[in-house]
Amino acid sequence: MRAAVWTLAVALNPATARASPLTDLVGDTSSAGGLQAGTVPGGAAAAYFNPALLNDAPAGATVGFTVLNQRFDVALDGRPGTQFAVANGLENAGHADGTRFDNYPIGTNQLQFGRAMDARHLAFAARPRQAAGSGHETTTYEVFGLVVKLFKEHLALGIHGLIPNGQFTQMRAFFNDEREQYFSNSLHPELCSDRMTAVTLALGAGLKLTDGLSLGVGATLGLKANVVAPTYVVDAGHLENILIDMNASVNIGISPHFGLSYKPSDRLHFTATVHTPQQVELGTNFTFLLANGVEQSSGVTFVLDYTPLQLGLGGSFDLVKETEQTLTLAATVGYARWSTYVDRHGTEPASPYAWSDTVSPTLGMRYRWHDLSTLLDVTYKPTPVPKQTGRTNYVDNDRVSSSIGAAYHFTVLGTDMQLGAQVQVHHLVERHQVKLETPTNAEGRNLAPALVKDEVPDDAQIGGDPVTTAQGLQTNNAGWPGFASGGWILGATLSLTVAL
């Protein structure tokens, strides 16, 4: 009971938590939960998906190994003409009234091909379009889980973890517009890529109120970090000689989730779940002190692995329920409030390209023949991302996912065990989008901030001389004039559960 109280207290602490986009994608890979782990009782993964279902899970410990292969392809349309290129050497350009641009693009040619070193310049490494894309990684994970029953099985406690191997976890922030030219100059899958390396660690507790009614509460754990780096710049031309201190703080964050399980009859089962928003916050702040006493500061708070409020309703019915075999049909509807999405730089996509809330249906079946259990789920998750015809390049696709799995129950030296295997296929439905035309004007004003940015305003001048190549649109937006995306995510898991 003390554990339950502690769990509840943790769950009600409204701090920022470690998000679980990976778990949301793959579902329960080590038991019968599959892609409907919030609806169908399974194992320890219920600690995340629906803690109320922990009461229906057998007590036991689970270990497993998962491999996930992302094959998320992005194809950029060719740039249609040189007039859209940013000329080199515009770093000292400005508006006609002498004011500076709000940002300065790199010459398109230089960006694409780089620059060799000469007497006056160091070499500039090329950043070709889409040469540094992501979403092609293969990652392995360790799966572990534990379910413990207390008080004559009226209380069930569970813990579920999905820990990436190798680099453990990766967090990568990128811009979704022309500003990414300074970095990878590539488009990245918004809801995949590094989000697939998020560590998931969920705790849950299920309380059986009656034989047919259980409630559950849980939380995912994570970190909230803030790093302040005071910097002394001896010579702005020799940044390799800067002196840096560090002042970092790390807080534990949690995000609660809730579940309900109700069995109105021996064959019918309903569930409901609520997952509160999750995200990782990484604050970075810099102060720069120059030798001449000038001090300036800057900072940004990165938001990673954002997962919105999610609601789920599910139901299952045992079509066949016999001693030798069981056939269960299950369905789940999930709602995700993606309209509140915050990207990695803490920006919320705004109208007219605001994200949409989504409703995702999942259908599946479970079939048991003696000691062999199988599962099959199919789900459709529409993308919350509108077509990216403007400045932003959020890459995402509708997704059709299926999971098929089997588990075999056996006994070794009087201990019940279960060996399970699952294979998942996620198809990212191909999508092509073409940017809308950007209007420009002689005054150099940005008439349509939501559209692809004209990075060299038409009134551009250098030292009072007009820049003749400034007329019309010039952009290094990697997604311009259009791009397509699609692909597959393949996963497989092998797991072993030992009854306690």
Add this chain to the structure above:
Amino acid sequence: MSSFGRVVDDLAVTHVNAHATLPRWRRATGAYAHDGAIVVATVALVGASACRLGGGDTVGVGYYGAVQAGSGGARNTTPNQASGGSHSQGNGTPLAGGMITKPPTTASPEPSGPTGASGSSNPSAAGSPSSTAGSTPGIGAAGVGAAGAGAAGIAAAGATGATGTDAPGPCDLSGRWLSTVHYVTEALGQQQVTHSILYYEIAQQGDSFTISKGMQCSDDTVGLGSFAATVDTRASWAAVASKAGYTGRTGSSTAVNGSCQIEFQKWYAVRGATVPYYTDPANALPTVDQKATDTAPGWEDWDGDGNPGITGVVSGAVTGKVFIAPRLWTTISASVPDVSSLFKVPLQWNVEQNVMSFDGTPLLAGEAVRATDMSLHFVELARLAPDQATGDDQAICASLIALAPTLTPTAAGM
């Protein structure tokens, strides 16, 4: 993996006029299939190349601008080009010591009178149409001869030497002048103020005048912003005073409705490189590999430090040295109430900084550009008293540098 999307490789090779280096990673399409070598080809894109999915990220064939990595931005005028003037100032043939005495003979936008007047001191120009036409009323053949004599007198005595003319009018610039030039450049949003201190001996005939002795005594650049740089080129001042002269520059000062309309001929001044060759804006300034020889123009080590051109010692947020051979043009066209002692006029100018190399951070290679706000660029001219700034060139310059903050306080300030 199924394929997806359109693949439109509507490329049509229409003509060959540019060099493009295409990297290996680019999708091979038609004539673009290659392994990173230099390809001489230009294509006209009939339709944008769309994309294909599968087998990793891809990029359609497209245009990234002319291959110009490292070149300057596309401005409508090159630094060599003049706005509203001829590209040839006809600085003339240098005599011993590099001083330019030959006056403009052709294509000068200035009135022909001064050209003819000073032309009389150079036999090679005496027969030019401008020297004989006497096109400026009041300066006939006799006047030309007198002016030539006057100019000679200036050179010999260091006096104003406005001989051979009528009594000075209210707009007569004849005399000795301190000219303090104030202009502002910008680099990466940071402003630098440059002051150039010049010495003029002006001989005016009628409305037209010629600078019979002109030299640049000093220049300094002071950064204004937190990250701006200050540049010190004092090691080259003596050489600049002797080589980068303004002698022979022409102009006019005309009384108009109670004011004086001042016109200074557009003039190119080069430092750290062969003059007069590089005063012709048609000649590209030298690179670090083009050192002057007995037979070929190029950069010259004017400050004798063993480095190309003149050396600018940069301090501030960025430190180091730049080795430059800049070419600056200036011109003045303004109306002032009177020219009796001190007047201020706006300056039109531009510069090719020509940073040939540097010692320190590559940030030093970044060139500054003229500030857009033209009110930041101006000149103050102060008439010198007979006892001010006398002696040899070195003494004159030393005096002017000391006098500038007092006699031309606005231009010498920030």
